[in-house]
Amino acid sequence: MTTTEPATWTQRTATEADAADILDLFTESDFLYGTYRPSTLPEHQIGELVGDNTRLLLADGQVAGVYRLEVEGSDHGCHYVLHLRLRAAAPLSWWASAYQEILRAARWRTEIVRLAMRIPGFDTRGLQAARALGLTEEGTLADVVVHNGQRYGTVYFAQIWTPES
């Protein structure tokens, strides 16, 4: 996979033809999308994780990662949580451009006041990306995840836009 800056990001839901690409993503031990142990998940569980709500993220037409945006909190509270993962070969700059494109699309037809991302404390790549995106690091919910025999917290990140009303 080339790591030059992609000219275009596109998204779509996965089809059967994408199965090999998706399984390939989850062979990466830190492809932490909806799971803390991606490389040991069986195929059917990966299929459930990358369900209808997940979008394949394509950089110049090639599968580069996955994401989904979920409503959180109160009904119509304009509060969302973003689950985003790019494959290990994607440089940090890809995270920034993918995040901006996801945001632009998400805020196109919907008001978002708070967008949250939650990263486990052992996820070096995810933490580095979230910090590079300029999200506010709000704090850590301590000792909620066990990984390689150690306990880690979940780090809360968010971006907030002042509500219109």
Add this chain to the structure above:
Amino acid sequence: MMLRGYRSADAALLTGPWLPGELLGLPVKDWPALAEPTTIRPPADYNEELGVAADVGFARFAELDWSHRRARVEIGLHGADQAEQLLKTAVHYAFTALALRRLHGWVTPALGEDTAILESAGFARETVIPDVLWFDGRPVAREIWGVVRHD
């Protein structure tokens, strides 16, 4: 230009980067690459009519009120070239084939579309509804444009 009934082979015409319900449904400039396009459903009941201009676009007559002979209209096109012709064809179809008396539609000024096409098809601006739609990161106004058959 002629309108004909919807066929399943026309499905690709029903999806595009335009605002839902927009009277003049032309591709919106700078539509985000990751934003879902708008899709209208194929006609499924008698409360709407969908006329297809083959390989060009569609004219949808929604909220059909057969008693008062009115409908809300929207067109969808993948290019601007034939917008005026499709709109005029839609008005003619509504007034002659459907025997409607009045059509109205939503126009979003923030899109910056040329309203001369609407006027050319007989539509006039009737009212402005402030902050009625979330678009491009902010609430925007929409206008109602209507055309009435006078004969």
